[in-house]
Amino acid sequence: MTVVQGTAVDIVTEDGTADAYLAHPGDGAPHPAVLLYMDAFGLRPRLRAMADRLAGAGYTVLVPNVLYRHGRAPVVELPEFIDPSARPDIFERLGPVMQALTPERAMRDAGAYLRWLAESPSAADGPVALTGYCMGARLALLTAGTYPERIAAAAGFHGARLATDTPDSPHLLAERITAELYFGHADQDPALPEEQQERLEHALSAAGVRHRCEVYPGAPHGFTQADTAAYSQEADERHWAALLDLLKRNLMGA
Template identity: 55%
Template sequence: MHGTMVDVRTEDGVADAYLVRPAGAGPWPGVLFYMDAFGLRPRVFEMAGRIAARGYAVLAPNLLYRGGRAPLIDLSGLGDPEQRRGIIGKMMPLIRELDTAAITRDTRAYLDFLAEQGDVADGPVAVVGYCMGGTNAFRAIGAFPERIVALASFHGGQLATEEPDSPHLKVGRITGEVYFAHADHDHAMPQEQIDRLEAALDAADVRFRSEIYAGAAHGFTMSEAAAYDAPAESRHWEKLFELLDDTLPSQSSSSRPGK
């Protein structure tokens, strides 16, 4: 793998980002990795690298770059539930600032950046998001259905609210395939929102899967957090790679693990 920090110029400034792709000339299909609320850090780099190892060029931008370059805050207490709540509280103003209009502007810049890379394949990309990144990845595919062919959202929250800005209201624009993995009894994505989301996807005839990971808490993929659930994380990798391998053609697909 070859990973490096890069700067992506957006309409609102410069986003620091992590770009990682396999060794070799490529070209590699592109994947956008939308982080959770805790930002770019070793766990995100590790996860992006694991995706890249399957034969993809992965760009993980600092979605909260308007607040500064990563790391934005001390994350040493992330494994303690009480300290975690305090960290989220400090990040919340930046999270709220990232509305649909802002993520649409930013996503255009991230897509353009990938398209400019000589070792990234032409054509559509996929987007994967975690927690707030899942919400913003959902917004991204609704804003750019011609450029994003697949979405995977893991423990995403507020996906189908009653607000006029709710991302589920744009599902009629989606032409690709989407996958949603919900944490069990997630306060950020309660059952009524799951039902609303699935009804909207059904009505729009979107190709989708929506699954509840029984017993898994919000944030179950993040190994440094108290909510981490190893079996749920393993299942998430299986489902993510199924989606990517089915939707993004790759010149290296025959050499991927399991192929």
């Protein structure tokens, strides 16, 4: 069994300092790097546990608090079990914070995260993979299109606003992407309606991007997050199988 080391780290960006969590195998060797983009609820025990699981599979994993401009994690106080229907105030407070993270700011930050990994002795030389959840799936797609020379693979799960009709929609970067992509969509997800799923699929296919997009039947938005009311164990395990397969193929050469 792989021993995993997890530590809190700070990453200097052009706009401040982002707090983050770093997990990696405890063997002292560099390992292929994965940048894990958080969901709206942010850097918390669940995401650290997900990073640890990836590290146990042989990767160095960085999980930044992408909302650092509004404070260190947790940006808003969270209960141990998150049920937005019982606590609508959580999204009321998070909404303006998420909206303040424009694509321009997010991609400046992404450059800082990628530079930090390139300089980290825990991360192997070479391209990086991405995985993102909810808003993080959007960030993963934006990053794959903004830094194509650095990204070998990118995955997104129960993604939100991946292919909108706005001029800053991430699907519009499809022609720049060289990574292999995988998306696991939540079923009947208001954050990614069928029209956006079709728009994303068309854009990636037209650009010749290696990709697979799948809808997880019966899985609600947020299905990977075990500390929320949206969790689906079946869909979560399907996500892990797809993610680990993508990473192994693109970072481990298998």
